[in-house]
Amino acid sequence: MDNINWYPGHMKKTRELIEENLKMVDLVIEVVDARIPLSSRNPIIDQLVKEKQRIIVLNKSDLADGTANGAWAEKFKKEGNLVLTMNCMKGQGVNQLFKILSDLQNKKNEGQIRNKPLRMMIVGVPNVGKSSLINRMTGRKSAKTGDRPGVTKGKQWLALQNGMQLLDTPGILWPKFEDPKAGLNLAFCGSIKDEILDVADLALELIKVLQIQYPALLKERYKLEELSGDALENMEAIARKRGFILPGKRIDYERCGRTLLDEFRSGTIGNITLEKA
Numbered sequence: 001m002d003n004i005n006w007y008p009g010h011m012k013k014t015r016e017l018i019e020e021n022l023k024m025v026d027l028v029i030e031v032v033d034a035r036i037p038l039s040s041r042n043p044i045i046d047q048l049v050k051e052k053q054r055i056i057v058l059n060k061s062d063l064a065d066g067t068a069n070g071a072w073a074e075k076f077k078k079e080g081n082l083v084l085t086m087n088c089m090k091g092q093g094v095n096q097l098f099k100i101l102s103d104l105q106n107k108k109n110e111g112q113i114r115n116k117p118l119r120m121m122i123v124g125v126p127n128v129g130k131s132s133l134i135n136r137m138t139g140r141k142s143a144k145t146g147d148r149p150g151v152t153k154g155k156q157w158l159a160l161q162n163g164m165q166l167l168d169t170p171g172i173l174w175p176k177f178e179d180p181k182a183g184l185n186l187a188f189c190g191s192i193k194d195e196i197l198d199v200a201d202l203a204l205e206l207i208k209v210l211q212i213q214y215p216a217l218l219k220e221r222y223k224l225e226e227l228s229g230d231a232l233e234n235m236e237a238i239a240r241k242r243g244f245i246l247p248g249k250r251i252d253y254e255r256c257g258r259t260l261l262d263e264f265r266s267g268t269i270g271n272i273t274l275e276k277a
């Protein structure tokens with residue numbers, strides 16, 4: 001996870017750097033988390049990218065709801081983007097991505113005497129899978145660590161096997177931390193530090209969402225006969241089922257919360273998309 005503390009001057013600088021980098025590329029690959037396709041977008045991404053050709057990558061699609069992935073892909077397409085559903089951890093979708101890129105490359109060089117390589121950059125908020133995507137595209141084991149917001153001076157191009165050029169460092173954008181709902185979604189998905197809320201409170205908020213959006217998965221995973229309308233009661237029922245009980249028969253909310261969050265983040269509860277298209 002990128003531990004960046006965003007402050008206004010920092011955001012301004014990032015914005016300027018990204019705008020500068022954008023001038024040099026033919027297209028932008030915007031990576032979002034398929035479980036929270038709205039919350040995981042930078043609040044001013046459209047202002048930044050403007051009319052530049054864009055590919056939206058719905059990443060971590062392996063953790064999201066398949067039906068929702070399709071609906072989000074449709075929605076983003078209707079808005080004029082090229083869209084791709086990917087799993088950058090496993091490399092799923094990389095071939096389709098290269099196919100799209102090669103079509104764009106052909107379009108760029110149509111009627112040209114000398115072929116110029118397609119140039120692109122990857123942008124997104126922290127933790128959506130930008131580095132994983134770079135690694136998949138370049139075929140390297142590990143891309144650069146020590147990410148910086150935007151992209152700093154001394155930028156370098158990574159040559160892809162097909163001759164295209166990718167900016168070596170992704171543009172790291174600030175998340176929607178001013179929108180409380182987006183903040184919670186990002187925290188559920190592990191994109192911002194758990195410290196904003198304690199683990200038990202965060203898990204309780206997650207239960208509130210899941211008991212409405214995915215009641216069957218919640219019941220099934222924790223072997224609950226029925227769900228209460230009250231999230232705290234559900235959390236306590238889960239804790240009892242799992243034996244998260246402290247001396248004096250007190251509920252171990254902390255341990256229960258930790259388990260719930262871990263199981264949600266790893267996809268163990270099921271394929272879940274928290275935001276509907």
Ligand SMILES: Nc1nc2c(ncn2[C@@H]2O[C@H](COP(=O)(O)OP(=O)(O)O)[C@@H](O)[C@H]2O)c(=O)[nH]1
Pocket residue numbers: 001002059060061062063086087088089090124125126127128129130131132133
């Ligand atoms: N399940 C799953 N995990 C992913 C996927 N892509 C990346 N990750 C994981 O998400 C975390 C953040 O990925 P990273 O590439 O570092 O994100 P970045 O901060 O945007 O560069 C890492 O633990 C990755 O292994 C994906 O498609 N599916």
Ligand SMILES: [Mg+2]
Pocket residue numbers: 002130131132147
């Ligand atoms: Mg990274």
